[in-house]
Amino acid sequence: MSFSVDENGYYGRFGGAYVPEILQKNFESLRVQYLDIMNDPEFQREFHSLLRDYVGRPSPLYLAKRLSEAVGAKVYLKREDLNHTGAHKINNTVGQILMAKRMGKTRILAETGAGQHGVATATVCALMNMECIVYMGETDVKRQYLNVQKMRMLGATVVPVTSGNKTLKDATNEAFRDWCNHPTDTFYIIGSVVGAHPYPDMVAKFQSVISEEIKKQLMEHEGRDYPDYLFACVGGGSNAAGTFYHYLDDDRVKLVEAEAAGLGVDSGESAATIHLGSEGVLHGSRTLLMQTEDGQVIEPYSLSAGLDYPGIGPIHAHLAKTGRAEVLAITDDEAVKAAFELTQLEGIIPALESSHALAALHKVKFKPTDIVVLTVSGRGDKDMPTYLEYFDKK
Numbered sequence: 001m002s003f004s005v006d007e008n009g010y011y012g013r014f015g016g017a018y019v020p021e022i023l024q025k026n027f028e029s030l031r032v033q034y035l036d037i038m039n040d041p042e043f044q045r046e047f048h049s050l051l052r053d054y055v056g057r058p059s060p061l062y063l064a065k066r067l068s069e070a071v072g073a074k075v076y077l078k079r080e081d082l083n084h085t086g087a088h089k090i091n092n093t094v095g096q097i098l099m100a101k102r103m104g105k106t107r108i109l110a111e112t113g114a115g116q117h118g119v120a121t122a123t124v125c126a127l128m129n130m131e132c133i134v135y136m137g138e139t140d141v142k143r144q145y146l147n148v149q150k151m152r153m154l155g156a157t158v159v160p161v162t163s164g165n166k167t168l169k170d171a172t173n174e175a176f177r178d179w180c181n182h183p184t185d186t187f188y189i190i191g192s193v194v195g196a197h198p199y200p201d202m203v204a205k206f207q208s209v210i211s212e213e214i215k216k217q218l219m220e221h222e223g224r225d226y227p228d229y230l231f232a233c234v235g236g237g238s239n240a241a242g243t244f245y246h247y248l249d250d251d252r253v254k255l256v257e258a259e260a261a262g263l264g265v266d267s268g269e270s271a272a273t274i275h276l277g278s279e280g281v282l283h284g285s286r287t288l289l290m291q292t293e294d295g296q297v298i299e300p301y302s303l304s305a306g307l308d309y310p311g312i313g314p315i316h317a318h319l320a321k322t323g324r325a326e327v328l329a330i331t332d333d334e335a336v337k338a339a340f341e342l343t344q345l346e347g348i349i350p351a352l353e354s355s356h357a358l359a360a361l362h363k364v365k366f367k368p369t370d371i372v373v374l375t376v377s378g379r380g381d382k383d384m385p386t387y388l389e390y391f392d393k394k
């Protein structure tokens, strides 16, 4: 069985490209060019030099001794939290801005929920002197004041979206509408392994630098280039896809994904897409999504803004349905508890998203000799108000 994308953009029966007619040309021109551009040595050179000198890669692979003791296995943390802008998202936006440049585009569009992808996009647009327009639901604009101010300082135009629930889904619709009106000069930077082909594959490839580094770093630490387990959280699934990428077909390595159960999988307030989702088309690809019987998308809930997405990248739908990956649903409470645990054991304050992966460590029975690599997708600065409020309540 293959876990890589086929030439039509499918992972098993998930993926594909379901796009409106007016944008078909855009997707088609990206589809026919992206692999050649990415494989061009000059592109690779520029991408990797920015990853090194601008993002700060390679990110460390850190043996967390005290956490290992608590968990009962040898746990390494892949420190994406130490990247410029504080998360893994920058790996992808650096890649896509270079892609946009190569394709002769001058205007960048993005949508953002919590603002993390918006900030990562605005950052690379400042770096490359490109016009940047970020669509964001009005509710999120109010909730994520600091990120909005960062985007503005970076020179981006933030457009508050007032339709629908005024959140991510509505922002995505508006961004698509804008793209339909500017199909020739505009490049759309997607923030995760979601959307129509070739985006999921392109984003996974940009993020695959994570597993490329894990291989080398494990070799140095352990004298073997694979772990027994890989752990990552999944919102859309880009940090997980990057963490798994070079191990997808290596069945010595168990893949564990943590999705957000919110108040509980069966509470009605959850973002556990893989547990609760059914098959359908969302944002241009066939995948699992949270929807009612008649196909209305259900508004997801998680304390963590980055995991609060009603769909999942098609690669993860495939990994879950084939049993290649084990998917654990982690509640808000469990995630916050894991955030405090990591902070107190290792002096690392993780992002709330990453804390879901950390909590999942306690749900797996390890052998003491097992080698585990867990990706800390981001740092917790942005989540301090949430952590403190939670702390005060208890």
Ligand SMILES: *Cc1c(COP(=O)(O)O)cnc(C)c1O
Residues within 6 Å of the ligand: 087, 088, 089, 116, 117, 191, 192, 193, 233, 234, 235, 236, 237, 238, 239, 240, 306, 307, 351, 353, 354, 377, 378, 379
């Ligand atoms: C956005 C975000 C996520 C979720 O996105 P994926 O595409 O699933 O990786 C996870 N962690 C952090 C820190 C984020 O900012």
